[in-house]
Amino acid sequence: MESAYNYIMLDKPRSRTAGLYNAFVKNDEMERFRLLRVLANWLVPRYRLKWPQMGWWDDSFFNEYLEQFAEERGLNADRRFMLYQLSRLSIAVDGDTAECGAYLGAGSFLMALNNREAPSKRKHVIFDSFEGLSTPKKIDGAHWTEGDLSVSEAQMRENLSEFESEIEVHKGWIPDSFRSVSERRYAFVHVDVDLYQPTLDSIDYFYPRLSNNAILLCDDYGLKFCPGATAAMDEFFSDKPEKVLSLSGGAGFIVKGRPTATIVSQMP
Numbered sequence: 131m132e133s134a135y136n137y138i139m140l141d142k143p144r145s146r147t148a149g150l151y152n153a154f155v156k157n158d159e160m161e162r163f164r165l166l167r168v169l170a171n172w173l174v175p176r177y178r179l180k181w182p183q184m185g186w187w188d189d190s191f192f193n194e195y196l197e198q199f200a201e202e203r204g205l206n207a208d209r210r211f212m213l214y215q216l217s218r219l220s221i222a223v224d225g226d227t228a229e230c231g232a233y234l235g236a237g238s239f240l241m242a243l244n245n246r247e248a249p250s251k252r253k254h255v256i257f258d259s260f261e262g263l264s265t266p267k268k269i270d271g272a273h274w275t276e277g278d279l280s281v282s283e284a285q286m287r288e289n290l291s292e293f294e295s296e297i298e299v300h301k302g303w304i305p306d307s308f309r310s311v312s313e314r315r316y317a318f319v320h321v322d323v324d325l326y327q328p329t330l331d332s333i334d335y336f337y338p339r340l341s342n343n344a345i346l347l348c349d350d351y352g353l354k355f356c357p358g359a360t361a362a363m364d365e366f367f368s369d370k371p372e373k374v375l376s377l378s379g380g381a382g383f384i385v386k387g388r389p390t391a392t393i394v395s396q397m398p
């Protein structure tokens with residue numbers, strides 16, 4: 131503990147009491163951050179903190195959005211922000227957008243919002259059982275249970291009410307529910323169903339329907355509590371020119387038609 135404390139203080143040597151005084155009494159944010167690093171290094175050494183001077187942490191629109199979905203203190207902000215940014219990249223790509231697994235609609239909200247800037251009118255298409263997860267397989271590990279993350283369609287629609295005429299909702303189990311949607315091209319697809327089989331079924335359905343330069347983002351990629359979804363992505367793209375680009379805050383994506391260098395597996 132002592133050596134960790136000295137290590138953190140390396141940029142400005144100071145006494146421990148001065149540091150604690152500044153952190154607790156003067157409410158100095160950087161001093162509090164130093165203290166946090168000491169505690170984090172001690173409690174969970176493998177946990178990697180990041181610099182607290184992230185500009186987007188103070189983005190008022192984005193913070194209001196997180197609050198709207200009660201996620202301002204949650205652990206998903208990095209992935210939400212990546213989804214928001216990546217879906218901006220597809221506004222000039224031909225086609226609609228889609229989400230497999232919408233839950234309360236937080237991800238769909240960002241995609242529907244960015245769709246408003248697309249040069250031609252597009253729809254955001256949602257697929258969800260509204261009965262939670264399907265049955266996990268062995269490859270999915272022990273984290274998930276059938277029926278987890280169940281919300282009502284009405285609740286999700288209420289959260290997306292400002293986009294009512296811009297969304298299309300297909301209730302039912304993936305892949306059966308894909309039969310109820312008309313044939314079309316897609317510019318951006320968010321796959322977020324947590325488990326191996328529906329992830330594989332979703333990519334299998336959407337990959338041939340992606341326009342050139344379209345993005346397919348899998349929210350669960352690389353997260354250790356979603357080993358099945360990660361495996362489904364790697365398995366599907368193993369014989370495709372596009373390989374999954376893994377994001378540092380979790381999730382992974384491909385760009386249709388962009389061959390990608392292979393990477394040595396990040397998973398143990």
Ligand SMILES: C[S@@+](CC[C@H](N)C(=O)[O-])C[C@H]1O[C@@H](n2cnc3c(N)ncnc32)[C@H](O)[C@@H]1O
Nearest residue numbers: 231232233237258259262263264303304322328
């Ligand atoms: C992690 S949540 C999605 C979170 C959402 N994308 C967001 O941005 O907040 C997973 C969702 O996938 C849905 N789901 C899981 N397996 C499914 C399947 N086989 N068919 C249809 N929906 C499924 C669940 O009902 C749940 O709403």
